Amino acid sequence: MSGTREISVDYLARVEGEGSMRVKVVDGVIEDVEFSIFEPPRFFEAFLLGRPHTDAPDITSRICGICPIAYQMSAVHAMEDVLGVQVGGALRELRRLLYCGEWIESHVLHMYLLHAPDFMGYESVVHMAKDHRPIVEQGLRLKKVGNTILRLIGGREIHPISVKVGGFFKVPTRMDLESLVPELEWARDAAIETVRLVAGFPFPEIEQDFEFVSLSHPNEYPINEGRIVSNKGLNIDVAEFNDFITEEHVARSNALHSRIRGRGAYHVGPMARYALNFEKLTPTARELAVEVGLGPVCRNPFKSIIVRGIEVLYAVEEALRLIDAYEEPAEADVAYEPGAGEGHGATEAPRGLLYHRYRLDTEGIITDAQITPPTAQNQLMIESDLRAVLERHLDLSDDDLQWRLEQTIRNYDPCISCATHFLKLTIDREEAKR
Amino acid sequence: MALPKLAVYKFASCDGCQLSLLDAEDELLAVAEVVHIANFPEASREVVPGPYDVTLVEGSITTPHDAVRIRKVRAESRLLITIGACATAGGIQALRNWADVDEYTRYVYAHPEYIEALQTSTPIAEHVKVDFELRGCPISKQQLLDVIDALLHGRRPNLPTYSVCVECKRLGIPCVMVVTGTPCLGPVTQAGCGALCPAFHRGCYGCFGPMESANMDSLTEWWLGLGVDDHGIALALRGFNAWAEPFRSQSEALLEIGRPR
Numbered sequence: 184m185s186g187t188r189e190i191s192v193d194y195l196a197r198v199e200g201e202g203s204m205r206v207k208v209v210d211g212v213i214e215d216v217e218f219s220i221f222e223p224p225r226f227f228e229a230f231l232l233g234r235p236h237t238d239a240p241d242i243t244s245r246i247c248g249i250c251p252i253a254y255q256m257s258a259v260h261a262m263e264d265v266l267g268v269q270v271g272g273a274l275r276e277l278r279r280l281l282y283c284g285e286w287i288e289s290h291v292l293h294m295y296l297l298h299a300p301d302f303m304g305y306e307s308v309v310h311m312a313k314d315h316r317p318i319v320e321q322g323l324r325l326k327k328v329g330n331t332i333l334r335l336i337g338g339r340e341i342h343p344i345s346v347k348v349g350g351f352f353k354v355p356t357r358m359d360l361e362s363l364v365p366e367l368e369w370a371r372d373a374a375i376e377t378v379r380l381v382a383g384f385p386f387p388e389i390e391q392d393f394e395f396v397s398l399s400h401p402n403e404y405p406i407n408e409g410r411i412v413s414n415k416g417l418n419i420d421v422a423e424f425n426d427f428i429t430e431e432h433v434a435r436s437n438a439l440h441s442r443i444r445g446r447g448a449y450h451v452g453p454m455a456r457y458a459l460n461f462e463k464l465t466p467t468a469r470e471l472a473v474e475v476g477l478g479p480v481c482r483n484p485f486k487s488i489i490v491r492g493i494e495v496l497y498a499v500e501e502a503l504r505l506i507d508a509y510e511e512p513a514e515a516d517v518a519y520e521p522g523a524g525e526g527h528g529a530t531e532a533p534r535g536l537l538y539h540r541y542r543l544d545t546e547g548i549i550t551d552a553q554i555t556p557p558t559a560q561n562q563l564m565i566e567s568d569l570r571a572v573l574e575r576h577l578d579l580s581d582d583d584l585q586w587r588l589e590q591t592i593r594n595y596d597p598c599i600s601c602a603t604h605f606l607k608l609t610i611d612r613e614e615a616k617r
Numbered sequence: 618m619a620l621p622k623l624a625v626y627k628f629a630s631c632d633g634c635q636l637s638l639l640d641a642e643d644e645l646l647a648v649a650e651v652v653h654i655a656n657f658p659e660a661s662r663e664v665v666p667g668p669y670d671v672t673l674v675e676g677s678i679t680t681p682h683d684a685v686r687i688r689k690v691r692a693e694s695r696l697l698i699t700i701g702a703c704a705t706a707g708g709i710q711a712l713r714n715w716a717d718v719d720e721y722t723r724y725v726y727a728h729p730e731y732i733e734a735l736q737t738s739t740p741i742a743e744h745v746k747v748d749f750e751l752r753g754c755p756i757s758k759q760q761l762l763d764v765i766d767a768l769l770h771g772r773r774p775n776l777p778t779y780s781v782c783v784e785c786k787r788l789g790i791p792c793v794m795v796v797t798g799t800p801c802l803g804p805v806t807q808a809g810c811g812a813l814c815p816a817f818h819r820g821c822y823g824c825f826g827p828m829e830s831a832n833m834d835s836l837t838e839w840w841l842g843l844g845v846d847d848h849g850i851a852l853a854l855r856g857f858n859a860w861a862e863p864f865r866s867q868s869e870a871l872l873e874i875g876r877p878r
Contacts, residue, residue: 196662199632223629223679224734229721230712234852241822245709245857248633248755296639296660307661309649319646327642338813340640341633341755342824345817352819439726515818589662598632 186210190585197297197307197589199249199598204588206573216569218562218592228552236262236521236547240346243539243554247598248341249292252285252333253532255346256407257539257554261528262348264422265543268519273512274350275407277336280360280505281346282406282530283498284332287370288340289533290453290491290498291329293596294381295322298488301590302384318380321373325495328363328370332502335359350516360506367506370499375471378492382475387587389571390482393564394446395455398531404463404497405456407530412459413449414480421529424538430555441560448563451535452595453490454481465500468493484568484594491596521547532557534596558597565595621670621769624656626690628676628683629710629738633755634701635659635675641758648762651769667693671768677703677738679710684735684744691745696768699741700761702754706826707860709754711738714860740860749774754824754857757809777808780828781821784812793820800840802853805831805864826858833867847871 188208195202201222207215227246231239239258244251256278263270270278296308299322305311312319330340336355337343345351396417398409411427412418419427430439443449461469461479472478472493481490523545529538535557542551572591576584625635639645639660648654655665672694678684691697699705707714713721714737722732741747751760760776767774777783781803785792793799793815801820803812807828814821840850851871854864 194658196658197660199636199659201627223683224722224725224732225629225679225710225738226713226718226721226725227709229724230709230716232724238852242709242856245631245633245754248631248636251633292636292639300662306663307654307657309646309654309661310663312646312649316646323642323645326640330640330642338817339755339810341636344814344819347819352814353817586662 187214188581190581190588192585192589195589195592197300197593198596199247202592202597204569204592206569206588208573208577211577213570213573216566216573218565218569220562228554231541231549231552234549236265236541236543236549237348239539239541239549239552240348241342241344244342246554246556249289249598250285250532250534251342252282252337252346253530253537255343256282256530257528257532257537259346259348259528260407260530261526261539261541262543263526264528265524265526265541266348266519266522266547268349268517270350270517273510274354274515274517276505276509277351277354278346279406280332280502280509281336281343283502283505284329284336286406286498286533287329287495287502288326288333289329289596290495291322291326293533294377294488294491294495295319295326297596298593299381299384301586301593302381302488321376325370325373325377328366328499331366332363335363347516349519350514352515354512354515356511357509360509364503364506367499367503371496371503374492374496374499375467378471378475378489378496381488381492382477384488386483386485387572387575388483389485389575391484391568391571393450393454393482394443394448395458396443396449396451396560397455397459397536398529399459400463402463404460404501405531411529411536413443414458415446417443421538422527424527424529424540424555425553428555428560430559439555439559440562441555442563448567449560450564451557451560452487453494453533453535454484454487455535456531457481457490457493464493464497467500468497471496484591487594487596521545525551534558534598535560556598558595561595561597565592565597568594620651620653622655622665622667623652624667624669624672624690624694625659626672626674627659628674628687628704628741629679630676630701630703630708632659632675634704634753635673637700637756637758637761638673641762644762648765652765668695669693670695671765672697674699674704674741675701677707677710677740678744679735679738680733681735682733687741687744696748697741697745698749698751698764699747700751701756702752702824702826702857703738704741705750705752705861706858707738707740709857709859711860712855713738738860751776752807752825753809760809778829779808780804780831781806781808781810781812781815781825784808784810785815788812788816790815793818794839794843798843800843800845800853802836804839805833805836822853823856823858823864826861827864831863833863837867837871847874
């Protein structure tokens, strides 16, 4: 095709935060692909300086209203790394249960409310509900199961208040947690139905040679702990993050782009966790993945919706296991003395690896802070996917192509509020003469 | 009859307050039957042009572009409601108001010249007329639903202006300041969360911002008595509603006094 086509989307919908996209195709050749983040910078790292280390979980949770637990968890693990605090036993397991609640809430929000409408051809979940009310109702109820866990352990769904360095302010009783069981049992069946539903969606044929990066833990599907590994040879301690991964600041974005030194773009999130930790899933989750034809590694980014479904099922089953094993700890937290030093924390936010690093003085005051959110890490990969999708779908009309490219971005469930610490969509497809 | 049109806009924020609407799992579809969700980018690709009957605004004004955009939003909105601490008080990012933004930018970004940010983070009401404010970091989902319902029925929203202490007493939660000597902002903070932090054995940290006629000096005396110094009290007030009066002037006064630790 001759001429220049430009497609721009100035304000990308159904993502969390403000971003844009612009692509330019000249004589059938892709000239430019830009995925930009214009979410205003909020300078979290800067205003943490001079504040007590105990403020970090509550303040950093405000980076993102969709995954506040991820921020709280990476923050407390980093602080505990500085201070040499070990949080084990029931407190550790309770953190994992709380995080399962966030995975369920965040994944189901994205699958049913933000991503499914793309596959089913609706502008939004409200439009979709007019024709498919039972499906939407199932999604809302499943999402609520995650939020119920957050509310019970964390006090509220958004910016929970129970997490602290060393443990919790208050822990639930066994009876409190048991009240969650009947709805979680319903959720297990609903998650299975959800995976079967989304696996039947039409998927564009595309396979990307991703470098998947996630935590890996010897005994469990990674959530709060593990080494940082990839399918291309990365295997590092969390403390080595900056030795292997660089952040670059480019003009078009208020988010920093991450790349692996010497290699480049990489992919974090559910597909990475799944590919690198498949054998750690529950048998039900593995069998279901096989049943729907997913295989132990999925390289089609559009199928991330199925992988999210598998992770929802995992999180539901893991929550049931954790509740069954729970014994209320005698103390809600581990006591410690403030101390100086540097510490690192990386946990698996619903969207992928979230790294925090802090330096504290002898009184426990923050003197240096670094936060690397998943969407910033995925930003280069998203552009690479846009390019790959564009190459295969230049025959589409402008409207269809725009929608397909938006969907390509939504595959990552990008959280732009997080990444600015991060998005704007413009497809430029202009039939101009050369 | 056409349904009233609702728009939701975001400025500098975490998305949590608008998420509250999507988190209303039991009510979302019912809400969509009584209002036309006409412009809500986080939830829909569809943008039905304004004017809008009700506009919810999340986030604070932190860039020159947003200072212009909010005026356009106001012009196309019959009723404009701010949702959350960022929109009503400037949010946690208002901590920049006491700092050098250029220095902040250099600390976070390798190329400060790429970043366009105002020196201040300010609430929406400092820029345009606001018809109603919903407090909270995050807002209460129930309060949001109540406000939407009130507007639909032409009644005034029924929201508390008393302190968190009142909620605490009603719920029979023992006072954390009295019983465990835990510093708490409850006495000066507007109710709305259901005294969540005291219920979890911790002191309130002020999510809903200052209550009407808060007695800041009394609170300061209490905290000093519990062993918190001026600097510590000032930092506690410099949270998610730092720029709201009287938290703002009290923190400034405390840092000026700077009684030795």
